[in-house]
Amino acid sequence: xxxxxxxxxxxxxxxxWHVERYFSAIKLLExxxxxxxxxxxxxxxxxxxxxxxxxxxxxxxxxIET
Numbered sequence: 807x808x809x810x811x812x813x814x815x816x817x818x819x820x821x822x823w824h825v826e827r828y829f830s831a832i833k834l835l836e837x838x839x840x841x842x843x844x845x846x847x848x849x850x851x852x853x854x855x856x857x858x859x860x861x862x863x864x865x866x867x868x869x870i871e872t
Contacts, residue, residue: 808847809821
């Protein structure tokens with residue numbers, strides 16, 4: 807299970823479906839923890855995007871809660 811940032815709705819929906827199934831299986835309920843865990847499965851362009859967003863979060867210029 808990974809997402810590379812490709813702008814393909816079907817691929818993104820499949821990734822999200824698998825991630826939600828995984829969260830359900832491990833009984834992960836908190837949105838903040840879900841977001842944190844999901845970032846571990848981002849690769850290529852998606853990983854680069856997250857790196858920039860994470861830096862913005864640390865600087866206080868961006869907030870992602872769900």
